[in-house]
Amino acid sequence: MAFNSADIGAFKNVWVFCEQRQGVMMPTTFELISEGRKLANELGVELCGILLGDNVDGIAPELGKYGADKVYVYNSPLLKDYTTDGYTKVIVEAVEEIKPEILLFGASNIGRDLAPRCAARLHTGLCADCTHLDIDMPNYKGFLTEASTLPAERIEKLGTVMINREPHSVERDLKMTRPAFGGHLMASIICPRFRPAMATVRPGVMKKRECPKTAEIIHPAFNLTAEDIGTEVVETVKAAKKLVDLIGADFIVSVGRGISKDVEKGIELGQALADELGGVLGSSRACVDAGWITADHQVGQTGKTVHPKVYVALGISGAIQHKAGMQESECIIAVNKNENAPIFEVADYGIVGDLFKVVPELIESIRAAKAAK
Amino acid sequence: MKIIVTVKQVPDTSGKVAVNPDGTLDRASMQTIINPDDMNAVEAALQLKDELGCKVIAFTMGPPPAEGMLRELMAMGVDEGVLITAREFGGSDTFATSQIIAAGISHYGIDPDDIILAGRQAIDGDTAQVGPQIAEKLHLPQVTYAGEIHKDGNELTVKRILEDGYMTIKVKTPCMITCIKELNQPRYLSVGGAFEAYSKPLVVMTYETLKDHPLIDKSTIGLAGSPTNILTSFTPPQKGAGMMLEGAGKETTDKLAGILAAKHII
Numbered sequence: 215m216a217f218n219s220a221d222i223g224a225f226k227n228v229w230v231f232c233e234q235r236q237g238v239m240m241p242t243t244f245e246l247i248s249e250g251r252k253l254a255n256e257l258g259v260e261l262c263g264i265l266l267g268d269n270v271d272g273i274a275p276e277l278g279k280y281g282a283d284k285v286y287v288y289n290s291p292l293l294k295d296y297t298t299d300g301y302t303k304v305i306v307e308a309v310e311e312i313k314p315e316i317l318l319f320g321a322s323n324i325g326r327d328l329a330p331r332c333a334a335r336l337h338t339g340l341c342a343d344c345t346h347l348d349i350d351m352p353n354y355k356g357f358l359t360e361a362s363t364l365p366a367e368r369i370e371k372l373g374t375v376m377i378n379r380e381p382h383s384v385e386r387d388l389k390m391t392r393p394a395f396g397g398h399l400m401a402s403i404i405c406p407r408f409r410p411a412m413a414t415v416r417p418g419v420m421k422k423r424e425c426p427k428t429a430e431i432i433h434p435a436f437n438l439t440a441e442d443i444g445t446e447v448v449e450t451v452k453a454a455k456k457l458v459d460l461i462g463a464d465f466i467v468s469v470g471r472g473i474s475k476d477v478e479k480g481i482e483l484g485q486a487l488a489d490e491l492g493g494v495l496g497s498s499r500a501c502v503d504a505g506w507i508t509a510d511h512q513v514g515q516t517g518k519t520v521h522p523k524v525y526v527a528l529g530i531s532g533a534i535q536h537k538a539g540m541q542e543s544e545c546i547i548a549v550n551k552n553e554n555a556p557i558f559e560v561a562d563y564g565i566v567g568d569l570f571k572v573v574p575e576l577i578e579s580i581r582a583a584k585a586a587k
Numbered sequence: 588m589k590i591i592v593t594v595k596q597v598p599d600t601s602g603k604v605a606v607n608p609d610g611t612l613d614r615a616s617m618q619t620i621i622n623p624d625d626m627n628a629v630e631a632a633l634q635l636k637d638e639l640g641c642k643v644i645a646f647t648m649g650p651p652p653a654e655g656m657l658r659e660l661m662a663m664g665v666d667e668g669v670l671i672t673a674r675e676f677g678g679s680d681t682f683a684t685s686q687i688i689a690a691g692i693s694h695y696g697i698d699p700d701d702i703i704l705a706g707r708q709a710i711d712g713d714t715a716q717v718g719p720q721i722a723e724k725l726h727l728p729q730v731t732y733a734g735e736i737h738k739d740g741n742e743l744t745v746k747r748i749l750e751d752g753y754m755t756i757k758v759k760t761p762c763m764i765t766c767i768k769e770l771n772q773p774r775y776l777s778v779g780g781a782f783e784a785y786s787k788p789l790v791v792m793t794y795e796t797l798k799d800h801p802l803i804d805k806s807t808i809g810l811a812g813s814p815t816n817i818l819t820s821f822t823p824p825q826k827g828a829g830m831m832l833e834g835a836g837k838e839t840t841d842k843l844a845g846i847l848a849a850k851h852i853i
Contacts, residue, residue, distance in 0.1 A: 235751070295754070298719070298729055323749050327731040330716035334682060334723035339814030342681075342714035362821035375818060378811055389818060395711055396600035401820040408814045444728030444762075448744070448755040491853065509769075524852055534600075545852060546829070547843070558831065563843055567835025575837045579844035580853055587848060 217310040219338045225409035228254040229314035231305065232265040232277060232285070233324055235296075236450070239273050241461075242320035244280050245420040249347060250318055251281030256349040257386065259315070262286060263429070264308060266301055268294035271431065278429030280422065285429045286312070292438050295447040296324050302331045303442050308434065309336060314410050316388055318347075321414035329414045339405030340412040341390035345419045345519070348389040354402075357391075362400065375406070382406050388413070397538030418461035418519050458494050458510050464523045465493025468513055468540070471500040472529015472550060472569055481507065483573040484528055490577050491524065498530045514539035528569045532557030549573070588700040588760075589642040590632040591692055592665070593721065594625040596649050596656045597711040606822055621656050624706025626773040628766040631736055632704050633664045633774065639738070642666045644695070648676060648688055654789060661784035662776035668787070669695060673794035678810030681712075685720030686812070690802040691792050693725060700741055701761045707732060715765070722763035724802060729763040730756050734770055 218224075230250045233240040247263065254261035263277045263285040274285040288304050305328070309317065317332075319325035321343045333340035346361070348354035351373060358369045374381050387404045388411040394401050405411040460466060467488040473480025481495070488495045497511040513520055514536040525543035530536060532548070532555055540546070541560045548561035549569045558564045565572055598617040605613035621629075632643045645660045647653050648671040657668030671691045679687060692703065703722070708715035715731070722729035734753065735746035745764060747754045758764075797803045806812050832839045847853045 235749075298731075302723075323732050323747075326715045327719060327729070330681065330714075330719040331723045331729070333716075333814075334685065334720040337682075337814070339680065339682065340716060341815060342712070342716055358819070358821070361823060363824050364819070364821045368819075372819060375816065377816060384818060387818075394713065394820075395598070396713075398600060398606060398822070399820055400823055402818040403815050404818045405815050444758065445730060446757040448757055450749075450752065450754045452752040524847075545847075545850075553831075558829070560829075562829040563846070564829055564831045565835055565839055565843070566831070567839075572835055572840060576840040576843065579837070579840040580847070582841070583844035583848040584853060 217336075219336050219408040222407070222409050225313045225315035227260045227262055227314045228257065228316040229262050229264055229309075229318070229410070230282075231317065231319045231325065231328070232263040233320050233322060234265065234267050234270055234273060235324075236452075237267065237270060237273065239276065240320060240322065241422075242322060242415075242417040243277070244422045245417070246318050246320055246415055247277055247280040247282055248423040248425070249415065249420040250316075251423075251425050253316060253347060253349050253388065254283075256353075257315070260284060262314065264288075264305065266293045266304055274431050275429060278427045279424055281425035281427055282429040283427060284432055286432050286434055288434070288436055290438055292440060292443065295450060296328075297443045297445055297447060298327055298331055299443045299445065300438060301328050302335065304436055304438055305332050306335045307436060309410060311434070317410040317412045319412070319414045321416045325414050329412060333412050336410070338408040338410060338412060339403075340414070341392060341403040341405070342414050344390045344392045344413045344415050346391035347413065347415070348391070349386065351385055354389050375404070377406050387411065393538055397534050416519055418521075453510075458496075460494060460496055460511070460513060460518050460520050463494045463520070465491040466496045466513070466520055466522045466524070466540075466543075467491065467493060467526040467528065468496035468498060468511075468530060469501060469507070469528050470498035470530030470536075473501070473506070474504075475570065477506045479570065480529065483570065487526060487528075487573055487577055490580055491526075493522070493524070496520070498533070498536050527557050527561070528573060530557050531555045532560065588639065589644060589698065590635055591644050591646055591695070591701065591703045592625070592628050592632045593646045593688060593703065593705045593718070594629065594656065594660065595622045595647060595706075595709045596620070596653045597622045597709050600710050619656075621659065622706055622709045624708060624766060624768060626706070627768055627770045628704040628706045629660055629663065629665065630771045630773040631733075631764075631766055632702075634771065635702070635738060636664065644669060646688060646691060646695075647671065648684060648691070657789060658784045659776060661787045662780040663774060664780060666787060668789045669792060670789065671792045671797075675794040675809050678813065679808060680813035680815045681714050681716035681720060682815070683808050683813045685717045685724055686802050686807045687797070688717070689721045689724035690797045690800040692721070693802065694792065694797055694800055695790075697725065697761050699761060702743070703727065703761070703763045705763065705765045707765045707767045718763060718765040725763070727761055727763050728758050729765070730758055731765040733764045733766050736764060736770070
């Protein structure tokens with residue numbers, strides 16, 4: 215029988231696309247497995263990984279550690295390098311055959327290339343760059359109570375929506391929440407009429423949690439030939455310079471436009487404070503756009519979402535995109551000459567002053583405070 | 588050979604954004620701009636035009652005022668504009684939008700040596716989905732996140748940027764490439780170009796134009812044809828006010844360091 219994405223009752227289980235590069239699992243994959251485990255528990259179904267590559271069986275069992283019940287592994291020399299066409303064909307045919315109800319991807323440059331292509335071919339809905347996922351309605355309402363300014367009575371009433379003039383209960387739908395309009399608005403999206411409900415999930419947002427299981431490794435038969443792939447990967451190059459790991463950092467010191475007076479000195483001071491704290495140097499988009507610092511340092515909407523223990527913003531005014539990328543930090547310290555800078559709205563501690571003067575003193579103070587312990 | 592660039596008029600979200608009491612965006616009070624990544628796609632098209640002398644056509648879907656954006660692009664050097672506009676197309680999600688734009692491009696006609704360029708993503712939705720979904724519906728190969736594009740005959744070599752490096756990818760025309768800001772520096776419109784802009788052709792495609800295309804069906808376009816629906820939209824709460832430390836001297840930094848030490852943060 216032909217595949218029908220609207221035959222909702224035929225779909226079951228939660229799937230996670232397990233992205234690997236050069237045979238190494240991307241860290242986001244484990245975050246997604248943990249999140250997928252939560253969703254599968256709420257639905258009372260299995261969590262399965264789908265892993266594509268060349269000879270990648272060795273990295274499949276680790277998915278069990280975070281709660282995968284099964285891993286469908288597809289090995290082929292044609293899947294060694296990521297290609298849109300090759301990966302789309304294998305994933306779409308697997309979905310058509312096994313019919314998962316939910317399919318999650320990391321919102322990496324590869325996930326965001328692959329997921330829309332799969333969703334279009336499967337004729338189903340895809341929500342981009344999600345930062346929160348729910349099935350369970352009480353949990354979802356609890357999340358809205360915490361994370362939104364919606365009145366309690368409106369949150370309480372949620373549960374049934376009109377879809378093409380018919381009432382539809384969203385009890386078992388995946389509620390996919392994401393920022394829109396540069397983080398000014400949040401929206402919860404559902405995919406009520408088609409399966410699988412698909413989402414790409416922003417890296418660094420979901421928490422990795424161990425949930426040891428022995429994942430069953432399955433090798434389904436599949437069909438892929440060189441003719442199926444319309445592009446040729448000439449080479450894959452890893453950046454020579456070690457990129458800054460903002461997502462994993464406990465301490466981040468970011469610099470913004472405020473360093474413009476003396477860019478070199480400003481970056482040096484930011485780095486020195488980061489070193490003193492044992493952290494890494496971040497930046498606002500303005501510094502990247504001006505060419506002062508490389509893009510791997512950028513925090514914010516089009517950069518990265520971070521939640522370190524301490525985030526220090528030096529000379530950053532706090533554009534909404536930047537705030538969206540760092541406001542979940544446990545402790546935010548802002549130094550800015552302008553007392554009206556929006557960054558102070560999210561700061562736990564604010565100092566109005568010239569960063570070129572404040573930072574050297576702050577480094578000294580921190581050194582002294584550590585020594586006194 | 589021709590180059591089709593898909594563009595979108597978006598509210599400028601970089602400045603102050605106005606939100607209605609019901610949690611939707613107050614678009615009326617906001618400036619509209621050409622989506623920034625789309626400007627890089629337009630520039631890439633114009634550079635290929637400068638080199639090869641091919642025609643560049645800008646495609647957009649939106650309300651009739653989007654014509655103004657197309658005229659601006661014509662002033663920069665785009666040869667022709669196509670505006671896809673109809674009440675039936677309103678409320679479309681990325682799936683339905685790509686369905687309609689793909690139908691429009693297909694209706695216009697794709698030749699074997701054509702290239703379709705798009706911006707990576709639009710700043711209103713930040714989905715990055717419409718480009719790949721247009722490619723899927725036109726059965727074209729795609730390369731996203733293009734940081735460099737070189738053309739040699741009917742083969743393009745594209746540097747596809749990854750978070751941890753890049754891939755070099757070869758792809759034959761016709762194909763879809765999505766462009767990022769690292770690709771180039773968009774040009775300004777010229778005074779001479781502004782005069783010419785209004786004499787260049789503008790094609791309007793309505794529901795009537797596209798309704799017989801195989802991609803266009805009531806079940807695949809507009810709100811009713813969109814697989815996704817918005818359950819609710821909301822504004823995040825502002826964080827509670829923090830502590831502003833008085834003065835910018837050494838005693839202030841000492842106080843801050845003291846607090847951090849007391850909280851075992853350092």
